[in-house]
Amino acid sequence: MHIVLVEPEIPGNTGNIARLCAGTGMELHLVRPLGFSTDDRHLKRAGLDYWHLVKVHYHDSFADVQRQYEGHPFYFCTTKSAHIYSDIRYTSDALLVFGKETAGLPESLLAANEEHTIRIPMHAGARSLNLSNAAAVVAYEALRQNAFAELCLAGTGCHGGSDHI
DSSP, X not given: OEEEEESOOOHHHHHHHHHHHHHHTOEEEEXXXXXXXXXXXXXXXXXXXXXXXOOEEEESOHHHXXXXXXXXXXXXXXXXXXXXXXXXOOOTXXXXXXXXXXXXXXXXXXXXXXXXXXXXXOOTTOOOOOHHHHHXXXXXXXXXXXXXXXXXXXXXXXXXXXXXX
């Protein structure tokens, strides 16, 4: 599975999502322009010492991602969708696509892919969830549907680090 961030702006969110990818084995795709340098200390700090576990791909446009992964299912996370993320059946080759923090995904992209847009239910007064939280919610639902394939399920002793999250 893959997480695609289209023009992310906040290094801490991208770092947190990189750590999510490290913990789940999902590949991370960053679509330029980025709102930060990949050398940014906040980006590295948020990802902690997990960067070596993340397969990161850089793309100059979202069209590049679509061409490279033609035939794979894409799901576009937006507050504007009528489709609830947990009602979708995700396959192990799915790409979960998220937009930039201040504007989300481009309207033209959403309109062209309406049947593949998804949303996370939330209180009517809330504008949106934090990008890294939204990515984690959707990613773990997709992984759950695939029986957490290739993830350690045994609990204590199944990881290489400490016992805390």
